[in-house]
Amino acid sequence: MRKLAWLIAVWLGAAASAFAIDIEVAFDDPVLQERYLSLISEIRCPKCLNESIAESDAPVAADLRREVRRLIGEGKSDGDVRSFLAARYGEFVLYRPRLSATTLALWAGPFVFLGLGGLVFWRILAARRNQPLDEDWSS
Secondary structure (H helix, E strand, O other), X not given: OHHHHHHHXXXXXXXXXHOOOOOOOOOOOHHHHHHHHHHHHHEEOOOOOOOEOOOOOOHHHHHHHHHHHHHHHOOOOHHHHHHHHHHHHOHHHEOOXXXXXXXXXXXXXXXXXXXXXXXXXXXXXXXXXXXXXXXXOOO
């Protein structure tokens, strides 16, 4: 019975480690660890598309987590890490893409549509102001 309990414990330990996403050793410095966790939650997995590399268990996400850990360990800034990954995988891997000529429509689009909506609303109000009021509402 003791051997069976030991076998089950070993099996559960192996199964738990198989589901662990980031098995790398944490940074000794809590500031670096916080930067690492923040960065991996802001980088999109190139394979999963709707998950960050912190959430994904895809092999490419594990490689990117190791790469981010290495770059932070080398003293690179967050911007350097983002630039490195964007150069390698494209702006798509960044959940918050940088402002550039290619992403200008993405950043300016909501403001343009808000302005157009306001213009249409103003024009409708101006057109209704010039219409006569109908006095006979009772019939």
